[in-house]
Amino acid sequence: MTEVRKGQSPGHISRVQFHERFMDDFLDPAFKQEGEALSRLEAIAWEAYDQGRKSPQTRKAGPGYADPDYDLSIEWIEAKERIDLARAAWSKAETPSRVLLINGSPRNDGTCPGENSKTHRLLQLAKEELERKRIETDVLDLSLLTSEYGRRIHPCKGCVSTAMPLCHFPCSCYPNHSLRQTGDWMNEIYERWTAAHGVILFTPTHWYQATSPLKLMIDRLVCADGGNPDPTTTHGKKPEEAKALELKGWGYPKHLDGRTYGVVVHGDVAGIESVRRNLCDWLDWMGLIDAGTQSRLDRYIGYYEPYATSHDTLDKDLAVQEETRNVARAVACAVGELRARRLKPPDRNLPKPRPK
DSSP states (O other), X not given: OOOOOOOOOOOOOOHHHHHHXXXXXXXXXXXXXXXXXXXXXXXXXXXHHHHTOSOSSEEEOOTTSSSTTSEEEHHHHHHHHHHHHHHHHHTOTTSOOEEEEEEOOOOOTTSTTOSOOHHHHHHHHHHHHHHHTTOEEEEEETTHHHHSTTOBOOOOOOGGGTOGGGSBSSOOSOOBXXXXXXXXXXXXXXXXXXXXXXXXXXXXXXXXXXOHHHHHHHHHGGGGBTOBSOGGGTXXXXXXXXXXXXXXXXXXXXXXXXXXXXXXXXXXXXXXXXXXXXXXXXXXXXXXXEOOGGGEEEEESSTTOOGGGHHHHHHHOHHHHHHHHHHHHHHHHHHHHHHTTOOOOTTTTSOOSSOO
């Protein structure tokens, strides 16, 4: 059995540190009058932290799981059930075609920038085109992470790098109530990806990279590519059991393959090609099928021009507007071909010598 390496974690913070961090959310003077109530809540939160009560509400896994008597998080079970229902609907011929449109920009007019993003505008062009073709659209606006109360995507903890079966689908790392890692958006996002027949990503380029909100979502989708749908096989997060399971032979199931995709990347100085390539490589790896050359777009909007006039530049750039519509048209066509079973990866039957 391979060794589980230990020694990096500093362990629990002190009671004093816990108090300071707990009270960070209540610096508004209006909370002062509830000081005693906050102290009582803090004592409960400290106890949960000290005892490591990650999932305070559980029930027996029941039939269909490797260990039916294992106590699973009720929140995880409910998320898994919603994903299973979405997958069942996705596979039925009578289910209307649906395309998930993902806005990766953190900017909107409801937060500090005070203005819509160009990414949002490009997404709307694609949405209108898809709806003209009578395809249902589902807009996932990741800018809500910066503007909506309590909306968050927690970072990936890298369970997959310990062993693939330790990475559960859907992710079981969150919520972790003992660490106040709650309110995670990803359970809903997994369901929305599962329900989609096509996906289009829209993103600006930030420092040669995809944006922070988009990267958070991408990292948390690692469980959809080879992840373990049964946490009872590892009895939660038991690294020894997960390593043994992977070394015994793991199939690395692709939970989101069989969908088609498009990508729209824009920028103003540099980096658009590398971001577009990275996103397409990731989606290819996940088992999605690109919708053709015109479904993979990267363009500069106002190359080295002032930020202040970039929306005006987009108004004038009729070509990039039409190219964005073409991404939507290509995905719409690919969704139709895919659902008619005429669109299949040419290499689908080739065994992979490196299944990871």
